[in-house]
Amino acid sequence: MDIFLQQIVNGLVQGSIYALVALGYTMVYGIMGLINFAHGEVVMIGTLVTITVAGTLIKAGMPVAVAGLAGMMAAVLVCMALGWALERVAYRPLRNAPRLTPLITAIGMSIVLQNLAMMVWGRNYLTFPSFLPNMDFELAGAHFTAIQVIIVLVSAATMGALLLLVYRTKLGMAMRATAQNPAVASLMGVNINRVIAAAFVIGSALGAVAGVMVGAYYEIAHYQMGFMLGLKAFTAAVLGGIGNLAGAMLGGILLGIIEALGAGYIGDLTGGFLGSHYQDIFAFVVLIVVLMFKPSGLFGEKSGDRA
């Protein structure tokens, strides 16, 4: 039983990270109907920027916690700029092109960003400075560390802030209007370009926060780390119903838990026929099943409140 609980904890933490990244996909999709495959790379850049900034500050003698926060702020700012630039350079010129074109551009941007990161940060693995003393707790047989608690809390707070923004502010209202019908929204005086840019910038900021969380959790970073993470988060977004904010959050957490339980029990369930290295297939099996039986995702796509 304590193993089961531990796997749930593992899955919950992993799932919170998926959820944060999935929000970036779902926001952009909700507004533009575009899947921004370069989003995983934005997360990666967020992690690497934090490492550089925090690492430099720590070397300069700043307290670790302050340096960590500064690194995170820097990452958020850099990623917001990156998200804006991506939209401006790669997607805006193609806004009226066939749907396939921006998709291919997105994949291209993902490769470009990976290689840029490889040139800037090199091929080696980078270690993420540990911000927190290694505190661990036991609760009902499950073992967890301070960073895991923080990841879940920060994710929840960030998601809460996003919901407030979308449902309680003027910008959020403009976003929802654009999602419903861009042409009509622009007739009503909504600046579509600005709203779309804002969606990219906010999505990228969430990605940066996720990047810092991933870095702090695994204490390791690499220029290719964004690819798989992005793919999983995209799956989470589809699972929850792409375009739907709450769906992305729940989809992410659900996917994390499915993966952890799957990896933990697949060997026993199949009598050793499938081993735990099939962990990654769960995400994609889930994706296929959802697409077959409920193409609109678990929480449907109520076009009314996508953001």
Place this chain on the structure above:
Amino acid sequence: MQARLSVIALSVATVFALSACGPKEEPKPVAAAPDAKPEVVVKLGHVAPMTGPQAHLGKDNENGAVLAIEELNAQGMEIGGAKVKFELINEDDGADPKQGAIVAQKLVDAKVNGVIGHLNSGTTIPASKMYFDAGIPQVSGSATNPKYTQQGFKTAFRVMANDIQQGLALGEFAAKQGVKTVAIVDDRTAYGQGLADEFKKAAEAAGIKVVATEYTTDKATDFKAILTKIKSTKAELIFFGGMDAQGGPLAKQAKQLGVKALFLGGDGVCTPEFMKLGGEAAEGNYCSLPGSPLEKLANGPAFKEKFTKRFNAEIQLYAPYVYDAVWVVAEAMKRADSVEPAKYLAEIGKTKRDGVTAQIAFDEFGDLKGGAISMYKYTDGKLEYVETLGGGAVATAGSEVKEAVAEVKDAAKAVAGAATAVGKEAVSDVKDAAKAAAEAGKDAVKAGAEAVKNAADATKAAVDKK
């Protein structure tokens, strides 16, 4: 799986071969033409992952090769009356068997004179078939899976002990630490799986109980799920068959989960990178490397100095082995007085080189003769040398075999005494016999023991004759 891989490799190769038959191909004779050209270009292919999770190791390999090539060119070797200029053609296989076959075909089409690599067993094995078909000699500095040289390809060599030897040494070492239960994790690559399997055999033979077998991939970053399972088995040791990029985080996450087991791994995790990634969790644990430590070998420290000076980087892992591999090929060309693969191939097998990693000589399969395995401990962020475990082929199965092997060893010693008169050949013959004997012993303890005894008798008889 292996068969399927090579089928894929073949079909990829065919497609590639077809597309490569375009009109632009201009056959460049690279053979030594003493009267016509004063300078001959020798193209050596080098393959390692330059992208992906193992890119840092690939770069390290490349550095080793570049250093050797630069030295060779500075030295101005003359072959067949012409001055030779070595040229390195670098290819990236991304540690992916499919990609490995594609770049192998590319090198075959480019008519390289020899191939250094690949880095991973998983890419080396399918590629070796293509080099064999094209008659191109291949020397790998790091592919340790036994299969590589067991396919009967005359063109395949390696300058590093294989995983049978390493697995045995690791199993033996684990038993010596007094470990009773072990959990084995491998990354399902040809290398990781092969090493883990050999370790498992050796560990079980030494009386260690395998309480969990878990798998991951060579791209994974999250190991919490499998570690949670391992924790519940209360294993005293976690053995990892795989590379540093997974091993480091695995050790770290084990610590975060409160797993108290020791960590043990092979050459793939015996790197500075592992300690960087594993942090405190690496401390006090052990890993093994084929060969002896650079410091213990005559040419080792000089190499280390040269390398650091040239690249301003620490040696990661296989650079010295790759450096040796390049020299092995160049020296074989020199001895054969030809850069043509068909002519100098035979000379590679006769190599006797005082390398930076070992005394390099090959057996009839292209494996390194008497490859020793050294154990290291992660101490204060450094790899501290612990001990070197023999030729790797000793003390494996039951005590009976051990006794029998001891007999063989005595015989070997006797021969060694006589060797001053007979010559060094005899020693290596006996060593091979011992190796073969211990191999046999592994399969069935009792039958093996007899076989070893027979072998020992045979050896003695041979000694008497000499």
